Amino acid sequence: MLAIVSAIVFGLGFLLDLLDARIAGNISGTTFMLLGLTLLALHQAGIGTASVKSYGGGGWRGRTRR
Known part of the structure; x- marks a missing residue:
């Protein structure tokens, strides 16, 4: 959005x-x-970007190891 x-x-x-x-x-x-x-x-720093949730619910970081 900030890029636009x-x-x-x-x-x-x-x-x-x-x-x-x-x-x-x-x-x-x-x-x-x-x-x-x-x-x-700010856009390049990741501010104002929406995170897309995957089916695993990992968010922008993905799945974490446990």
Whole structure:
């Protein structure tokens, strides 16, 4: 989910940079690019990802040995 949001933020930042526009509060395309990188880093760290439960109920780690 964070990767999709990151792609949207990168797109907005790219458009703002192309148009050389700024949003109120001095927010430019570079700000959106940095926000996109932050969201992408969080996605790569595993934050915001859903774990899929298997039939064994192991979650994202799988089955544990006992």
